Amino acid sequence: MPYGERQPDNRTSLRELLLLGLGNVPEHQTPLLLLTLMIYSVTVVGNVLIVVLVVADQHLHTPMYFFLGNLSSLETCYSSTILPRLLASFLTGDRTISAHGCIAEFYFFGSFAATECYLLAAMSYDRYLAICQPLLYASLMPWRVCLGMAATSWLGGSLVSAVVTFLLSQLQFCGPGVIDHFFCDFTPLLELSCSDTGVVALTTFVLSFPSIVFPFLFTLASYVCVIAAILRIPSSVGRQKAFSTCSSHLTVVTVFYGTLIAVYVLPRTAPLRQLNKVFSFFYTIFTPLLNPLIYSLRNREVRESLKKALGKVMACTQRSR
Secondary structure, eight states, rough: GGGGGGOOTTOOOOEEEEEEEOOOOOOGGHHHHHHHHHHHHHHHHHHHHHHHHHOOOHHHGGGHHHHEEEEEHHHHHHHHHHHHHHHHHHHHHHOOEEEHHHHHHHHHHHHHHHHHHHHHHHHHHHHHHHHHSSGGGHHHSOHHHHHHHHHHHHHHHHHHHHHHHHHHHTSOOOOEEEEEEEOOOOHHHHBBBBBHHHHHHHHHHHHHIIIIIHHHHHHHHHHHHHHHHHHTSSSSHHHHHHHHHHHHHHHHHHHHHHHHHHHHHHHOOOHHHHHHHHHIIIIIIHHHHHHHHHHHHHHHHHHHHHHHHHHHHHHHHHHHH
């Protein structure tokens, strides 16, 4: 039966859902396909390149670049959760997704989003120690601490998302089976449920505080201390050098949390749903793209490492001729 003909009070458990996507105008599909393909290609190539550089170049074997490598790996996984299916829907015109597939997409999306909150907090702590406690930095940030913080970020994000996804999967979904979004997010899925969603909503709110709000407040406090320390540096050259080490990370944090907060603070009323999609597009698709662009364009050490890598590739190519 077509989606438009489903009865609103149909309590049959849904096996298939329809994602309305970014728009229903046919002439917009080709530009959206090309834009999404370009964004996904640059995101994957850029982030994978940063991971390769961090692993291959010994000069980048420091805690800051270790966390950057983790963030780039995360952004690759993050964008790969949503964009391949979105590209397929543009190509085939098929915007349906199975209920189980939708729940799985939500799990991975939620896991990577929570992990990014933890990782950004870990990176802010690293920059706080490097700038505010430079003499104690080596002793306070040994490799075992870096590995522990990274592992905790990945594991914590997975566990939080697993609990929320399990509770969400226990709900019965019924009704028209149409999601006015381009991916399976928490609120649109909750709107489809004909079960009591009070426990799920309350549990998710309780888990969101330590997963999103606390890392955000920790990151904010770290950067307040960092900026205060930078302003106390008497030399303008010293201030510029200190600020350049954290400005890239601060840009990523601002874009990620700014759009994330806008998405979940704005009510999902009919007039604001398109605006909600725009903000969702920014923090799910545009932020992973920003990471390689910002760090490659603004970070001198990454640029130099890239130049050396390209020089070695060119030398090998010339020798093979």
